[in-house]
Amino acid sequence: GENVEQHPSTLSVQEGDSAVIKCTYSDSASNYFPWYKQELGKRPQLIIDIRSNVGEKKDQRIAVTLNKTAKHFSLHITETQPEDSAVYFCAASTVTMDSSYKLIFGSGTRLLVRP
Amino acid sequence: SQTIHQWPATLVQPVGSPLSLECTVEGTSNPNLYWYRQAAGRGLQLLFYSVGIGQISSEVPQNLSASRPQDRQFILSSKKLLLSDSGFYLCAWRRIRLLQDTEAFFGQGTRLTVV
Numbered sequence: 507g508e509n510v511e512q513h514p515s516t517l518s519v520q521e522g523d524s525a526v527i528k529c530t531y532s533d534s535a536s537n538y539f540p541w542y543k544q545e546l547g548k549r550p551q552l553i554i555d556i557r558s559n560v561g562e563k564k565d566q567r568i569a570v571t572l573n574k575t576a577k578h579f580s581l582h583i584t585e586t587q588p589e590d591s592a593v594y595f596c597a598a599s600t601v602t603m604d605s606s607y608k609l610i611f612g613s614g615t616r617l618l619v620r621p
Numbered sequence: 622s623q624t625i626h627q628w629p630a631t632l633v634q635p636v637g638s639p640l641s642l643e644c645t646v647e648g649t650s651n652p653n654l655y656w657y658r659q660a661a662g663r664g665l666q667l668l669f670y671s672v673g674i675g676q677i678s679s680e681v682p683q684n685l686s687a688s689r690p691q692d693r694q695f696i697l698s699s700k701k702l703l704l705s706d707s708g709f710y711l712c713a714w715r716r717i718r719l720l721q722d723t724e725a726f727f728g729q730g731t732r733l734t735v736v
Contacts, residue, residue, distance in 0.1 A: 611667070
C-alpha cells in the first residue's frame with residue numbers, strides 16, 4: 507500500500523539556524539502534499555501544502571519543495587525560533603479506486619529549537 | 622464556517638470494555654471523514670476513511686470498527702478493548718472540490734487509556 511517515510515525523527519537546531527525535514531512517498535499518483543505542525547497535546551494544524559503541478563512554494567520563513575520524479579518533498583524552516591519547536595508531519599494524498607481521497611502521514615519529526 | 626467536534630477529550634476504559642467515540646462536522650456537506658490513531662511519540666496511523674453515508678474503508682485490520690450513520694457523523698467503536706488500543710484518536714474531515722484535494726481539519730482528539 508501507500509507509504510510515506512519521514513526523516514529525521516528528531517532534529518535539534520540553534521535558534522536562528524535552518525531546519526530541513528525530508529519525506530518520500532511510494533504512490534506515484536499522489537498529487538497533494540501537506541505539512542502539519544502538532545504542538546504537545548494538541549491537534550495537528552496545516553502550515554503549508556504543495557500540489558504536484560508546483561515544484562516549490564514559500565510562505566514567509568517556511569518553504570516546501572517537491573521532486574515528483576524522485577518522489578520526495580521537503581520542508582525548510584529558516585531563521586528558526588523557539589516557538590517552532592513541535593512535531594512536524596508530512597503527508598501525501600491519493601485517490602483510491604472508489605474515488606475517495608486517502609491522506610497518509612509520515613512518522614513525524616520532533617523539532618527542538620534551542621534558545 | 623466549518624467546525625469539527627470530537628468527544629470525549631479523555632477516556633479511561635478497562636480491558637474488555639466497549640468503546641464509542643463520536644465525531645461530527647458542522648458547516649459543510651458530504652465531507653471525506655477520517656479516523657487516525659497516534660500512539661505515544663509516534664506518527665498518525667490512518668484507521669478508517671469514508672466518502673459518504675454507510676461507506677467505510679478500513680486501512681488496518683484490528684479490533685476497531687467505524688460507522689457513518691449520517692453525512693456529518695463518524696463513529697469509532699470497539700466491542701472489546703485491548704491494552705494496545707491505547708492512544709490519541711483524531712477525527713478529521715476534508716472537502717474535495719472539483720476533484721482537487723484540500724486541507725484536512727482535525728478534531729481536538731480523544732486520549733484513550735486502556736487499563
